[in-house]
Amino acid sequence: MGDREAEPTLSRTELEEITSKISDLNKWREIFSFRGLESNNSTHQPGQASSSNGLPGDGDPMGPQPPLPPTAVPKPLLVPPDTGGRPISLEMAMRLRKLLFGNTSHLFSCEWAQAYFRFREPYSDLAYALEAEKGGTRAILMAVQAHIIKYLLFIRNTEYTHLERLCRTSQREQGEALAVALADTLWAAGGGGSAVICLLTPTLHLVPNGDYRPDSFTERIQLFEFFEKAAAQEFIFDHINCFKGEGSHGVILFLYSLLFSRTLERVQEDLDSTATPLLDISFGNITCTQAMLSLLLTGRASPRELDGGQELGRGGEAWWRRGPVGYLCWDRAQAERQVCRGLRTPQLPIWLCSLSGRHSVLFGTDSRLLSDWKTEKVFHLYFYNGQWEQRKTAHLTIDTHSHPWEEDPCEDPSTPGKRRPPLEMAIRTKWAGATVSWNGTEPFF
Incomplete structure (x- = not known):
């Protein structure tokens, strides 16, 4: 009897305290689950969605990814x-x-x-760059990317504009x-x-x-x-x-x-x-x-x-607005579609590009490019498509007068000789007849 009476018992207050802690634990488990975090030590496989609260997509992003270091509490x-x-x-x-x-x-x-x-x-070759998966969110990410480049190159206080500045971010x-x-x-x-x-x-x-x-x-x-x-x-x-x-x-x-x-x-x-x-x-x-x-x-x-046909005012006069960031578009299925002049000629040489439905960013580092015609003879542009496979910014040289690009009107559009990279075709909607050199890089989009 003495030994039985010595066994520890829990008071009502202690039981209530334990119940409260369990309730708090469940509350935090719900929050972490909502944020897409794991509440146990199991490994979360890439591409799996969390089903703890019914919200799709709380798993790791799909597609090629860099190795991740051990993470602390976010x-x-x-x-x-x-x-x-x-x-x-x-x-x-x-x-x-x-x-x-x-x-x-x-x-x-x-x-x-x-x-x-x-x-x-x-502090890498693409330190300025956002990653974008091959899907519908890419357009939003690349539109924001254009404004990021605008700030890093032309807005913040720096002595000169150069691609190296972006790499030092x-x-x-x-x-x-x-x-x-x-x-x-x-x-x-x-x-x-x-x-x-x-x-x-x-x-x-x-x-x-x-x-x-x-x-x-x-x-x-x-x-x-x-x-x-x-x-x-x-x-x-x-x-x-x-x-x-x-x-x-x-x-x-x-x-x-x-x-x-x-x-x-x-x-x-x-x-x-x-x-x-x-x-x-x-x-x-x-x-x-x-x-x-x-x-x-x-x-x-x-x-x-975005339609070039919207450039006439109410009285029939031509008008167009120039924003800080532009837009270039090319799709073989809609080759006749034209982007309005204000977006083809923005205030700064930065464009969101839609290339056969895939979105990317094209930009230059010379702020005078679109305000001084003399700079538009031979100049350099840079291209980033948001994909993890791209490890370095592509460098393009645009020549608008030495070797004009010409189409053979007799050539069938379906022939291989007529198929040129969509990015080059988009650039030519702004600079007709320009030649584009990829400077040793295999063309991509």
Whole structure:
């Protein structure tokens, strides 16, 4: 009896304390699961999606990847509720989903859910560059990449512009450049007067009903509105890991921020009251439409904003706007389609390129290239397509007068001699008759 009475027993208070700790453990397990982190010691295989909360794409990105070093505990990807801002409402979430997909039940694919702004290694040949998978998110990543290059080459205080400057980019400068690029794009969408930044909280803000299908992501959005560009840029930099951290779903966060910066009402007006969504869904793939590209490049979601036929004003006079970043396009199936002159001739020599539907960036390091005709005789451009296989920036030499490129009008377009790299064809939509040298690099796109 004495030995039995000596056995330890737990009081009610101790039991309640243990129960509370278990509850806290479950709460953190839910948060880590939402962020795409593993809560045990098992190995997460590349390409597998986390199914702990039903959100697709919380696994590792698919495709060729560099070896990853052992990771420490990542910085928070969720902001606490007391950060400020206002939570998304069910009405806002439904309108957002309709603008993107045309209905309230469609969800982002794994490819989109796992996409974020991931830089190459600092102080390397591609230190300035974002990685982009071969999918629909590539257009958004490369559009932001164009603004990153704009900042690193032409905006920040440096003595000269040269490709070597991009190779010397540090990890902190990568974050700064990304913050500036995101802020610039959001500010343009807001008409130069405001910007809205979307971040995630651990708390669900709405209870779905009707036809709305929850994704455990949109329902956690918190909106922060700014009326000074510098303040928006600083806020993004302070929370930069919410866009560039693994598991952050940073591309979707930026996309939501872009639409709310423009306002959902104005986006609908830009679309001319049509029912055409901003994202195209074909055979399970989700890609950006012309209207989405227009929003990224001009701040307006007009499906005809990129069209060269829109260069006549109301009175029939020619007009065109030059933005800081341009756009070049080539597709053999739509060879007659022309990009508006304002986008072919931007303020700075940086272009988002659409090459047979694949997006990349073309840029020069001479800020005078598009303002002094004498510089356009023989000049250099650089090309990056976002793919991990590309290990060095491609160097192209453009000659617009010595050896004009000529087509044989009698040659069948289907013959091998007529098939030239899409990038060269896109360049010739800007400089007709130019010859393009890849300087020893095998042409690619």
